[in-house]
Amino acid sequence: MDKRLPALIDLMGARKVRIFFTPDGILVVRGHLDLRGSGISLLPDRLVVAGSLLLTGCPLGELPAMLRVGEVLDLKDTSITALPPGLTVGGPLFLENTPLRELAAHSHFEDSLDLESTPLSTLPVGLKVNGYLNIRGTAITHLPPDLQLSGPLLLDAQRIRSPLAWRRVTLPACQPGEGEEWCAAGEEVQLIIFAVRLAGEIKISAGGFYGSPAAQDCLCELTGREATSSS
Numbered sequence: 487m488d489k490r491l492p493a494l495i496d497l498m499g500a501r502k503v504r505i506f507f508t509p510d511g512i513l514v515v516r517g518h519l520d521l522r523g524s525g526i527s528l529l530p531d532r533l534v535v536a537g538s539l540l541l542t543g544c545p546l547g548e549l550p551a552m553l554r555v556g557e558v559l560d561l562k563d564t565s566i567t568a569l570p571p572g573l574t575v576g577g578p579l580f581l582e583n584t585p586l587r588e589l590a591a592h593s594h595f596e597d598s599l600d601l602e603s604t605p606l607s608t609l610p611v612g613l614k615v616n617g618y619l620n621i622r623g624t625a626i627t628h629l630p631p632d633l634q635l636s637g638p639l640l641l642d643a644q645r646i647r648s649p650l651a652w653r654r655v656t657l658p659a660c661q662p663g664e665g666e667e668w669c670a671a672g673e674e675v676q677l678i679i680f681a682v683r684l685a686g687e688i689k690i691s692a693g694g695f696y697g698s699p700a701a702q703d704c705l706c707e708l709t710g711r712e713a714t715s716s717s
Contacts, residue, residue, distance in 0.1 A: 491530050549573065578617060598637060609633065634685045643680045651707035652680035653700040681708045
């Protein structure tokens with residue numbers, strides 16, 4: 487038996503987590519596995535979690551090989567420095583505030599990837615994210631030209647030096663209606679709008695402000711830069 491199993495099985499038993507073992511000894515969790523604040527520092531190889539695996543704040547330094555998670559994998563505030571070979575995650579992957587150093591080339595993620603406040607300085611070639619990508623608070627300054635992204639791109643526009651044009655827009659003070667607390671009366675809202683080329687296509691991060699003059703300025707600046715560099 488994997489030496490990492492007894493403590494985990496005892497914990498799951500106390501929390502009434504439903505599990506079973508396959509004939510070749512793989513531990514399968516039938517639903518979600520919430521280990522937040524548990525102190526678990528090791529997980530068994532080839533662990534399968536049908537639902538979400540929540541590990542926020544656990545003293546984990548590494549993940550087991552061939553880990554499979556059907557839904558969310560939450561690794562916020564752990565000590566993970568790398569993702570293991572054979573990792574499969576069906577939902578979002580949260581890695582905020584971890585010491586993650588790198589991602590493997592040609593990594594594909596089935597849902598969102600949140601890397602906020604990690605020490606990452608580069609993104610790998612061939613990266614594909616089928617959701618949003620958050621690189622705020624990282625040391626990343628360039629975006630790979632073949633980056634494929636299905637959802638929003640969250641970044642520090644001032645830090646990115648690869649082809650990207652941005653504008654800071656100040657929205658007028660608002661008067662929140664009943665039940666609205668996102669904007670206190672009398673406060674101006676600062677909004678960053680940017681245009682960036684991803685996988686051969688220009689995308690504008692402007693939401694409902696796509697048609698704004700600032701968004702169009704970003705688009706014109708980026709296309710102008712590209713025309714100059716290619717001439």
